[in-house]
Amino acid sequence: MLRRCFQAALRFIPHWPALYQDVVSQQTVGKSLEIWQTAHWNTRGLSKMSLWPFSVKSRDFSQPNASWSAEMQDVYNRYNALCEAETEESGKTGTWRKLPSYNRTLKYVRGGVCLSKIIQSKSRLFTRNIKDLGAAFEYVVFLNQQEKRCVCVFQPGHLLEGPPGHVHGGAIATMIDTVTGTLAGYLAGPVMTANLNINYRSPVPLGSVVVLHSALDRVEGKKIFVSCRVTSTDESKLHTEATALFIAFKMGYLFGS
Numbered sequence: 325m326l327r328r329c330f331q332a333a334l335r336f337i338p339h340w341p342a343l344y345q346d347v348v349s350q351q352t353v354g355k356s357l358e359i360w361q362t363a364h365w366n367t368r369g370l371s372k373m374s375l376w377p378f379s380v381k382s383r384d385f386s387q388p389n390a391s392w393s394a395e396m397q398d399v400y401n402r403y404n405a406l407c408e409a410e411t412e413e414s415g416k417t418g419t420w421r422k423l424p425s426y427n428r429t430l431k432y433v434r435g436g437v438c439l440s441k442i443i444q445s446k447s448r449l450f451t452r453n454i455k456d457l458g459a460a461f462e463y464v465v466f467l468n469q470q471e472k473r474c475v476c477v478f479q480p481g482h483l484l485e486g487p488p489g490h491v492h493g494g495a496i497a498t499m500i501d502t503v504t505g506t507l508a509g510y511l512a513g514p515v516m517t518a519n520l521n522i523n524y525r526s527p528v529p530l531g532s533v534v535v536l537h538s539a540l541d542r543v544e545g546k547k548i549f550v551s552c553r554v555t556s557t558d559e560s561k562l563h564t565e566a567t568a569l570f571i572a573f574k575m576g577y578l579f580g581s
């Protein structure tokens with residue numbers, strides 16, 4: 325049923341066939357890097373590219389809101405200023421870029437906003453499925469594509485409790501998976517986590533602000549190795565360390581073709 329739905333959708337979304345064909349024809353990460361970045365992932369704004377006649381705007385869930393603490397806002401301002409400063413200097417895209425954060429990964433794909441209304445329309449990204457501001461995952465990711473690294477400013481809310489007053493290890497793992505997966509995804513197109521190794525060094529208090537620093541270690545064919553450190557905002561305290569392996573896949577893999 326899902327497969328039929330997907331195939332029917334392919335016929336109606338103007339850009340999807342191009343996306344689909346290129347995905348299935350790319351064998352290695354190396355080959356697909358530039359193609360995905362420039363043409364297929366919604367990294368600059370889908371509405372500019374799409375011919376779809378209806379609204380294709382997705383809400384960006386990583387905008388500052390009233391739940392953000394002063395510390396969260398400060399760190400956000402620091403990285404946001406880097407994005408703006410470098411953009412002004414060069415007159416074009418800066419080295420740092422704030423990434424949008426949608427509530428479905430499908431929305432990063434060209435035509436995906438429309439597809440998301442058709443395919444399992446009630447599905448939501450795990451980290452963006454609680455509507456109360458500040459209650460769970462408050463975060464924003466900045467990408468430095470040249471240096472192949474990203475940072476995430478994360479303010480865990482009260483619904484993420486594990487040990488009393490502190491963040492659940494699974495919630496930290498979720499954020500590590502999200503941030504390393506986002507980096508791998510922006511560098512290589514669609515990826516899935518194959519392996520995630522985590523060492524928890526010190527507990528994270530609920531409502532505090534931490535920074536996830538993620539960097540590309542190496543690429544071997546379709547294997548993308550990424551590492552991540554979770555620290556206090558001044559980096560004086562190490563909370564968590566992790567390494568992750570992502571595998572680039574063809575979109576058809578998820579839809580049975």
Ligand SMILES: CCCCCCCC/C=C\CCCCCCCC(=O)SCCNC(=O)CCNC(=O)[C@H](O)C(C)(C)COP(=O)(O)OP(=O)(O)OC[C@H]1O[C@@H](n2cnc3c(N)ncnc32)[C@H](O)[C@@H]1OP(=O)(O)O
Nearest residue numbers: 429432501502505506509510514515516517518519547571
């Ligand atoms: C979806 C797109 C996301 C991108 C978004 C970018 C934009 C940002 C947007 C929004 C942010 C949100 C980001 C969220 C991120 C969350 C990600 C997840 O949580 S993913 C769910 C959990 N993961 C699974 O459910 C996988 C289940 N596993 C599988 O499906 C397969 O095992 C898979 C695809 C991982 C590998 O498939 P095979 O095993 O058929 O692949 P073979 O071709 O055999 O292996 C390739 C190489 O990888 C090695 N390999 C495979 N698994 C390994 C493992 N576990 N450990 C070590 N090596 C492994 C193999 O030995 C092989 O190596 P040799 O080429 O021979 O050198």
